[in-house]
Amino acid sequence: MIEFYNVDLNIDKKTILRDVSFRILKGEFVYLTGASGAGKSTVLRLLYMDLFPDRGTVIIERYSSAKIKDKEIPYLRRQLGVVFQDFKLLPDRNIFDNTAFALRVIGMPGKEIKRRVLRVLTDVNLSHKRNHYPDELSGGEQQRAAIARAVVNNPIAVLADEPTGNLDSDNSLEIMEILQKINQSGTAVLMATHDNELISAFPHRIIEIKEGRVGR
């Protein structure tokens, strides 16, 4: 479903990834680990095709980095939900509208949007805060809203780049439980992290990047 085939990536003549290959199966939960600067965020950017490999191929379902046209990239991204350490919520609209944003930009009708957003906000335990603005929410709540936005369009995979990086351990646990729940409903999760405690509390397969390579 998600595959890296012998991917090389250089940025400004610096080698970031060298001959990286891995595969993530449908509905799998996988950690992406490595020291700071190892290339975790870079792997995720290659997956949502914000970057392209210098050699090798990235494949997501029926999209291949070698063949995808610029026009198809939005449709690839509708299959993926992305979550960042800094939440990336829009400060000028409330939680409902932040979540609905992902559906509005793909032109879904308003009634369907409302139904889906309310359901997913309930899933992340935020429906009572739907009329609040991001700066009125705690970090954990903001991250839950960001997760709601990522999954509201039923992606095949959630790509989470250190989603607990800015959170205390209680909030991190809550985020992990939500990601587990999402995973159990059939969505693959690829989570970049270097929090070993979380990894041992919620054990899953680990892909480690070290000096630009992935251990096999």
Place this chain on the structure above:
Amino acid sequence: MGFKRARLASVITITSLALALLLAGYFILFSINVNRWIGEKRSQMELEVFFENDVSNAKAKALTAQVQKIPGAGSVVYISKKDAAARFEKEFGRNIYDVLDSNPLPPSCRVKLKSGFQTSAAVQKIVLQIGRIEGVSDVVYEKELLRLIDYYVTWIYIILGGFGAILLFIAVILLYNTIRLTIFARRDIIEIMGLTGATASFIKRPFLIEGFVQGLLGALFAGGLLSLSVSAIRRLLFHSLVMQDNLYFILIGAGIVIGMVSSALSLSRYLDRI
């Protein structure tokens, strides 16, 4: 899509666009009027063609017809010896026969020139051709004035052209930068649109609409101010200021195009891969 933010930036964009269009409007207005004035001066130019004093009336008329045939000659008015005497009386208030025994004024004709034959070089050519006609004694015109007009016109056009180019350059830089700033202020929303799978055209649409509206508003402002200036100038300075109303439509068209193009240009760097 909630474009409430950056309202100030939008005001700045509209203002700078209006300013640029207003300056362009003034520039065009000035050019139209300078052009018109020069054209008037040129078309007022007349050649006076004097025939030999002793040609008969009939021969002089035939000569006039010959002059008429020369390329570039517009309306030609024949002035007989009698007409000349009448003119003399009108101008000097005395009958020429009171002063002299006979009428020394030769028959002549006055030649207006067609547009396109009113530059110094063209006039000289026509004068030469007329002078070659048998029976023509002299051709008189305001040689010096024509030379001056030709000289200054070149300079006026060079200066106007340079001024216009500088104006255009400033306007584009100003506008490009303000719009770039407003789009920079919205890079977050553009980024999230891109990440959530919005197509490039979907992302562009509100910005293009905004560019359209800002261009239209800027042009309307500029047009309004220009129209006020025109009536003020007419009242206070030049009663006969010439204004072409389609200039307003040109301003509106230019405003809309500039607004949309600058939006699209400043967006493109954020959208190069979606």
